[in-house]
Amino acid sequence: MYLYALIFPIISVIAIIWFITRYLKGKNSFATVVLWSIFWIVVSLFAIFPDISITFARLFGITRGLDFIIILVFVILFYTILKLYFIVDKMQNNLNTLVKEVALNNEINVDDEEE
Template sequence: MLLYSILFPIISILAILWFVYRYLKQKQSLITLILWTILWLFVILFSIFPRASEQFARLFGITRGLDFIIIAVFVVLFYIIFGLFNRVDRLQDEINKIVKEVAINNEISLDDEEDE
């Protein structure tokens, strides 16, 4: 048995446990937990049974299993990047809103001090 056949399932199980822990601490949603668990189960499947990737590749019209894995990784990475971009955009909007509120409140309090 090759080293990756042993190492990848161990890493995958630890990753799944970490996501379960984060879900129990309410740091992520159930959907996120399910998606990441499915991803890591595929890592376990493909590391223990490398030929399974060829069967999945044929389902999608891809000739080699490794090509399927690389394409799947790119799709997952683009999904993660898109999610991070949306999160950063929302945080930037919230920060702008807070800064405007603080500036308005600060201006009002400065006007009050000038009147005295």
């Protein structure tokens, strides 16, 4: 048995427990806990049973299991970056709106104070 087959399941259990405690403290949503738990369970399964990746790779027409895992990681990273981009874009738009409102309110208040 390889060392990664022991390390990844341990890391996975720690990560799942960490997400559950964050959920219980109200810092994560239930959907986040479920998605990350599924991710870490899949990582553990691929570490313990590497032949599963070959089976999934053949389902998608990929020749090697490692290629499948690398493509899967790129897809997950791309999705995460895209989601973060939309969050930052929305926050930037909200900040611009807030700054405009504060600037307009200050302009009115300055004119009132001068008179």
